[in-house]
Amino acid sequence: MNLKGFCRLWARRGWRSLLLLIFALGALFVVASGVRRALHGSSEFTAFRRIVQVSLVQNSNHYEQIEHLQAYPPFFAIFWTPFGLFPVGLVPASDSPSEGVTPGQGIQLGLSAAVLLVLMVAMTVWSVRWVMAACHRDEEDARQCAPALLWALTGGLMLNGVIRCETDMFIVAMVTGAMYLMLARDRQWEGGALLGLAAAVKLTPGLFGLYLVCRRKWRALGGMLVAGAVCTILLPTLVWGVGGSFQRHRSWLTKVLIPYAREGPESFIGRPYRSLNQSPKAALVRTLTRYNAGKEDRPRYFNVADLPMSTVRKIALAFKLPVLGLLILAWALPAPACRKELEALLFALVPLGMLLLSDVSTGSHLSMVVVPFGALIAFCFAHAGEKIGTRVSWGVLMSFLLVNLIAVSRFKEMSVATPGLLVLFGVTAYLAFRQRGQERLEAPLPSG
Numbered sequence: 001m002n003l004k005g006f007c008r009l010w011a012r013r014g015w016r017s018l019l020l021l022i023f024a025l026g027a028l029f030v031v032a033s034g035v036r037r038a039l040h041g042s043s044e045f046t047a048f049r050r051i052v053q054v055s056l057v058q059n060s061n062h063y064e065q066i067e068h069l070q071a072y073p074p075f076f077a078i079f080w081t082p083f084g085l086f087p088v089g090l091v092p093a094s095d096s097p098s099e100g101v102t103p104g105q106g107i108q109l110g111l112s113a114a115v116l117l118v119l120m121v122a123m124t125v126w127s128v129r130w131v132m133a134a135c136h137r138d139e140e141d142a143r144q145c146a147p148a149l150l151w152a153l154t155g156g157l158m159l160n161g162v163i164r165c166e167t168d169m170f171i172v173a174m175v176t177g178a179m180y181l182m183l184a185r186d187r188q189w190e191g192g193a194l195l196g197l198a199a200a201v202k203l204t205p206g207l208f209g210l211y212l213v214c215r216r217k218w219r220a221l222g223g224m225l226v227a228g229a230v231c232t233i234l235l236p237t238l239v240w241g242v243g244g245s246f247q248r249h250r251s252w253l254t255k256v257l258i259p260y261a262r263e264g265p266e267s268f269i270g271r272p273y274r275s276l277n278q279s280p281k282a283a284l285v286r287t288l289t290r291y292n293a294g295k296e297d298r299p300r301y302f303n304v305a306d307l308p309m310s311t312v313r314k315i316a317l318a319f320k321l322p323v324l325g326l327l328i329l330a331w332a333l334p335a336p337a338c339r340k341e342l343e344a345l346l347f348a349l350v351p352l353g354m355l356l357l358s359d360v361s362t363g364s365h366l367s368m369v370v371v372p373f374g375a376l377i378a379f380c381f382a383h384a385g386e387k388i389g390t391r392v393s394w395g396v397l398m399s400f401l402l403v404n405l406i407a408v409s410r411f412k413e414m415s416v417a418t419p420g421l422l423v424l425f426g427v428t429a430y431l432a433f434r435q436r437g438q439e440r441l442e443a444p445l446p447s448g
Helices: 005-011 013-039 045-057 075-079 103-135 140-163 168-184 188-201 204-214 218-263 280-288 309-332 340-357 365-382 387-407 409-413 417-442
Strands: none
Touching: 005 013, 005 140, 013 045, 013 103, 013 140, 045 075, 045 103, 045 218, 075 188, 075 218, 103 140, 103 168, 103 340, 103 365, 140 168, 140 365, 140 387, 168 188, 168 204, 168 340, 168 365, 188 204, 188 218, 204 218, 204 309, 204 340, 280 309, 280 417, 309 340, 309 417, 340 365, 340 417, 365 387, 365 417, 387 409, 387 417
């Protein structure tokens, strides 16, 4: 199997036009359907704009006012302002923002949702181009068709988050933009700053801080820390004042971080391990306890045991520790000269670590696999015709099939994304150690 065969299709004008037409139709459907869902309250659009209205317009502590939306750091309210501010003062009592609004307010809501969705669809294209530019060698065929191949593999996962107006596409764009700046342009500080912004919006990208420390990328780490300080200290203080910023951060600490450390996401999220959650811990909960993976009126179980939740937490921790140890080992081991191919693989391990170490990895979170898929596709292009390239291609295909099977409800309840992520993690880690060993063998012997 050779993924370069896709390029032969891409080189033909008819096939290329067909693929572009499919993308255009898919994008149009996502934007139109996303706006409709936003105006009917069946996406996150209303919930996120409520955070902005309560925290910024009403100047209230949204952690006290909105019980079911507590996980995001305080900076999220500032970050989401462009899409949640207009019309100012409109905070619907129900999840349907179209109830009790004037025609003018309805137009503003629709335009806000449309701008958000168009921007996020564009991010799917930018992200695949940034990843491939960061990973690829200067091969003409790779530059032309590899981004299209990567979008074909991951576009469905990304658009799944877009249509629901989730935040994840912004995180993906920041991470892939940082990858491009750091690997393709050698702009370490700017790339690190993007990672700091992503971690300020959503906590899981903070794993990049550990990656930067282990890789000794001090300029990038400096950029990440500065951006993090601006987003978590300076901007909240300017917007809410010292007291208001302190109050929100204290609420986030007591209502989210401390309960999460003690009990996990079940301490502040209702039914956190439902089928939408494809994290390894969710798979363990649905398999080893009598947790209801379906809706309340239609219970569905895929359990083989009925263990206490405390026991499952220990099993999940026993899974996470080796994953974290393997990540640190891969990042920290020195190499004579870390080439672009190896650095891309090491960078790609971070999003996989975010998905495997977090207790909540929903379908929209899985859009982060665009980074490891991109690194592996680049490897396959660089090693086309070699046995290792063929084996990696099969690993990519297997992971793609497993992860995308979550589109089917029954497979989603069986947590098929978890083995897909483990396959992707195993292939990426294996190649990282393999490439490191080859670089050591090829390194020149010390003179004299």
